[in-house]
Amino acid sequence: MASAEAAGRSALNPIRALGRSTLAAVRMVGGVGVFAVRGTVAALTPPWFLGQLWRQFVAIGFFSLPVVGLTAVFTGAALALNIFTGGGRFNAEQVMPQIVALGITRELGPVLAALMLAGRVSAAIAAEIGAMRATEQIDAMRTLSTDPFRYLVGPRLLAGVLMLPILTAVADTIGVAGGWLVATRVLDFSSAVYIRNTLDFLQGWDVISGLIKAAVFGFIVALMGCYHGYNAKGGARGVGRATTHAVVSSAILIFASDYLLTTFFTHAAR
């Protein structure tokens, strides 16, 4: 009854509705910030739950390899074809290997690996922690003198930050290999020339800046999964909502931070 009345009032009063949603947004940003700090402190200070950390390394890192690898090989192959066609318009087909390598290491490797992780891992984390919240397992953990931030959140954040750069390195390699495959099998590039062009052209910073991005994206993916799962309310529906929010917010934050980081790197390189 009361909530129906409240909804009615807010429908009649757009200013109040605006104020309420602004407050909710501020509260949400504050909540995520506090959560991130608590999670980071838990991840970086003892006691550590090494068994949990190992479990998350395997769940987040190892089991994401197939999906990240497949994404990378197809993207690399398609990118090679597109750049070959585009480059042909001004007789620059021969720089295709360099452009593919640059595109993969600086941008597509980290972003695609992160997006796959957002779909796979962020959702799984939100669903697992959300279900634990709904069935009082998180309350139970606290009554067993164990801090859920140390046991659940910390290991996932660490695993996200450490595993996504490794996955990205794998994606970079497989992505370039996808380009090479198309170039040598479909487009009559010489294998040796392709590889030499790629290696001679690429600079360490191209790869490293991508890996730094990946570490940030890994933190975002794990954080969004944990935050939305931890704050899930209202049973099965709440868990479903938490999963959706985790994936959507991860994806948006990945793109936004990708732009900010790229801007920062571009200025720093000058």
Next chain:
Amino acid sequence: MIEATPKLAWKGVTKRFGDRAVLDGLDLSVAPGKSLVIIGGSGQGKSVTIKTALGLLRPEAGQIELDGQNIVGLSEGQRRKLFSRIGVLFQGAALFDSLTIWENVAFRLINADGVPRKEARDRAIEALEQVRLAPAVADRFPSELSGGMQKRAGLARAVVARPEILFFDEPTTGLDPITAAAINQLISDQVRRLGSTAVSITHDLASAQTIGDEIAMLHDGKIIWRGPAAELRTTDNPYVCQFVEGRAEGPISQAV
């Protein structure tokens, strides 16, 4: 009247959700070694009462005292230390479904007390035997157990570190009458064996009378009746009578 310091006491505790005061100046206490059962209808604040004592919810007003010390607003670290003296059996047992039964029972020992796994496992199996679960159950996962067995495992987890205070949140909800009776018996055996103070909430009167020395009835965020378990069915308090007899009409008007 001279009384010993109660083990646990709520003093003028108020907890609001939005405009609604779920607990409205709650005063309640339980003496050391006694078992108190709080009864009352759904939504009358029974769960909230326990959650404020556990620090899972923070009251807006009032104090909660453990051995005479206020425990509202403790830091995380102090709270963690306090929890080593407390055992809780949650309504749905709240077993960790990614861990085996023995790892669940030994969770506190392994993760908070630093007991080696081998020894923790032995103690977990011992606790499982106390609640009449066979050692073979130890390596199964919670989802492979019936509701009654999950409750037993939850009870084993609550008592494994020999807590001073035990909380039971609706221990028999969702169980058939025979399993419920067995759980009630186990609870009262364990409380007696450990000499712990116990606080339970339930709307199951048979359960209340088996596990409680004293019963308190919560209505509209206040205690409206309290007495020895035996007096539950003889009191002439109109609220208690209506609840015990299960009538729809009376002083308690439910917004169904």
